[in-house]
Amino acid sequence: MGVVIFMSIYILKPLTFMFLPIILYLFHVILRDLWRVNRKLSCHGPPTYPIIGCLISFYKNRNHLLDWYTELLTESATNTIVVHRFGAPRTIVTANPENVEYMLKTNFNNFPKGKRFTEILGDFLGFGIFNVDGELWRSQRKLASHEFSAKSLRELAMNTLEEEVEKQLLPLLESLAAAKEVVDLQELLRRLAFNMVCEVSLGIDRFCLDPSQPISPLAKAFDMASEVCARRGAAPLFIVWKIKRWLGLGSEQKLKDAVEEVHAYVNDIIQHRKQKMNQRDQVCSEDDLLSRFISAGHEDEIIRDMMISFIMAGRDTTSAAMTWFFWLLSCHPDTEQEVLKEIESVAGDTEMLDYESLKELKLLKACLCESMRLYPPVAWDSKHAMVDDLLPDGTPVNAGDRLTYFPYGMGRMEALWGKDRLEFKPDRWFLEPDKEKSGALKEVCPYKFPVFQAGPRVCLGKEMAFTQMKYVVASILRRFEFRPVGSESPLFVPLLTAHMAGGFKVLVHRRR
Numbered sequence: 443m444g445v446v447i448f449m450s451i452y453i454l455k456p457l458t459f460m461f462l463p464i465i466l467y468l469f470h471v472i473l474r475d476l477w478r479v480n481r482k483l484s485c486h487g488p489p490t491y492p493i494i495g496c497l498i499s500f501y502k503n504r505n506h507l508l509d510w511y512t513e514l515l516t517e518s519a520t521n522t523i524v525v526h527r528f529g530a531p532r533t534i535v536t537a538n539p540e541n542v543e544y545m546l547k548t549n550f551n552n553f554p555k556g557k558r559f560t561e562i563l564g565d566f567l568g569f570g571i572f573n574v575d576g577e578l579w580r581s582q583r584k585l586a587s588h589e590f591s592a593k594s595l596r597e598l599a600m601n602t603l604e605e606e607v608e609k610q611l612l613p614l615l616e617s618l619a620a621a622k623e624v625v626d627l628q629e630l631l632r633r634l635a636f637n638m639v640c641e642v643s644l645g646i647d648r649f650c651l652d653p654s655q656p657i658s659p660l661a662k663a664f665d666m667a668s669e670v671c672a673r674r675g676a677a678p679l680f681i682v683w684k685i686k687r688w689l690g691l692g693s694e695q696k697l698k699d700a701v702e703e704v705h706a707y708v709n710d711i712i713q714h715r716k717q718k719m720n721q722r723d724q725v726c727s728e729d730d731l732l733s734r735f736i737s738a739g740h741e742d743e744i745i746r747d748m749m750i751s752f753i754m755a756g757r758d759t760t761s762a763a764m765t766w767f768f769w770l771l772s773c774h775p776d777t778e779q780e781v782l783k784e785i786e787s788v789a790g791d792t793e794m795l796d797y798e799s800l801k802e803l804k805l806l807k808a809c810l811c812e813s814m815r816l817y818p819p820v821a822w823d824s825k826h827a828m829v830d831d832l833l834p835d836g837t838p839v840n841a842g843d844r845l846t847y848f849p850y851g852m853g854r855m856e857a858l859w860g861k862d863r864l865e866f867k868p869d870r871w872f873l874e875p876d877k878e879k880s881g882a883l884k885e886v887c888p889y890k891f892p893v894f895q896a897g898p899r900v901c902l903g904k905e906m907a908f909t910q911m912k913y914v915v916a917s918i919l920r921r922f923e924f925r926p927v928g929s930e931s932p933l934f935v936p937l938l939t940a941h942m943a944g945g946f947k948v949l950v951h952r953r954r
Contacts, residue, residue: 529681543896562671607913
């Protein structure tokens with residue numbers, strides 16, 4: 443009996459090796475045909491297979507997802523693609539303004555952020571305004587909208603700008619220029635933005651602005667928390683980070699430690715502020731957002747989460763926009779001279795620009811918009827469908843689908859911006875090509891340029907962000923110029939907010 447079995451194996455073994463290539467080839471043919479069928483059913487999108495979806499191509503392109511998606515969207519007649527990824531919900535990615543308007547405004551109630559999104563950011567942002575839906579979002583939005591429209595908050599923001607820029611930023615740049623030291627401009631601008639948003643939101647003292655000095659523990663914790671949360675969203679398999687969190691491993695343990703540090707810091711500030719406000723013989727006159735929300739009677743946890751959300755949104759978005767702005771300006775010296783000429787014309791003999799004069803810097807605003815068109819602070823944003831739906835371009839939506847609108851890709855669509863879409867051309871934001879004569883900026887559709895979102899969730903701090911960026915940029919350009927160290931084109935990295943990989947190293951020179 444043993445001899446028979448041995449002989450059978452001896453005979454079958456070479457047959458197995460003989461037929462194995464044939465079996466593999468047939469398997470390949472079946473997968474290829476199924477992929478072709480799937481392409482017909484799902485219109486444009488990445489190569490997709492049964493069960494695993496587009497996991498293979500997603501993994502291959504994981505280091506340049508933005509440009510890969512942009513290419514796929516460009517090939518699509520509707521600028522919309524459907525992505526089937528193993529372990530993730532069916533995802534519709536669109537660069538079509540009609541679809542964006544439908545999601546963010548027309549049928550707003552069917553496209554909340556959704557549980558999957560709020561889970562990714564839940565440990566960090568909790569129940570803050572940027573991470574909730576429904577009635578909780580509406581109540582926070584109503585309160586925040588009222589506070590952001592207050593004149594006293596605008597005055598606080600302007601006073602903070604003057605304090606930080608005139609007494610901290612400009613003297614630091616002066617010393618760097620005198621010493622001819624290389625500085626990471628991205629890190630410098632991030633610290634500046636962090637100081638300003640902490641002052642306006644929490645009413646706390648500034649942190650060190652000099653990039654050569656260690657980063658503050660609070661800012662470091664914010665960095666770690668935002669990075670890990672962003673990598674959760676980009677993970678090929680959604681379940682991986684959940685397992686790591688359950689086991690307390692690697693990045694998830696780092697996230698837990700960072701969140702605990704941020705929570706402890708903000709909770710401590712809340713308690714001290716409440717004690718100060720409760721003192722009978724002392725009237726609390728702070729105009730910062732924290733004092734306003736405490737006075738409104740919200741619970742401590744809600745106040746904490748809202749403060750963290752505002753700091754997160756106000757810190758990295760403006761600093762990212764200004765970093766790319768200064769890099770683009772360094773590549774276009776003629777435009778830099780035009781912007782400088784406008785600033786000097788508006789400022790005249792005054793040392794500092796006031797709130798009203800900042801409104802006159804139209805070319806500067808056009809340059810900032812053009813910079814954010816090419817390098818948006820938030821590269822993409824997602825919603826989730828509540829019920830089955832149909833987008834304006836005819837793309838069917840299933841309940842539970844993720845819908846992603848894609849500002850980075852939209853800024854690179856020929857259908858939206860023309861054949862010169864990849865060029866830095868601030869003129870495109872003016873009604874007439876000759877901006878010096880017309881001076882009127884276009885009212886660009888927010889669903890074509892959704893860098894501040896649009897519809898009911900449009901960014902409340904949009905005008906404050908432009909005011910801050912204009913003031914900082916104008917103050918710097920009047921006195922200094924930056925010369926990049928190295929000639930390589932920087933790499934755009936999209937986390938929760940986008941940044942320049944490796945920072946932006948420059949030499950600071952006193953302007954003649």
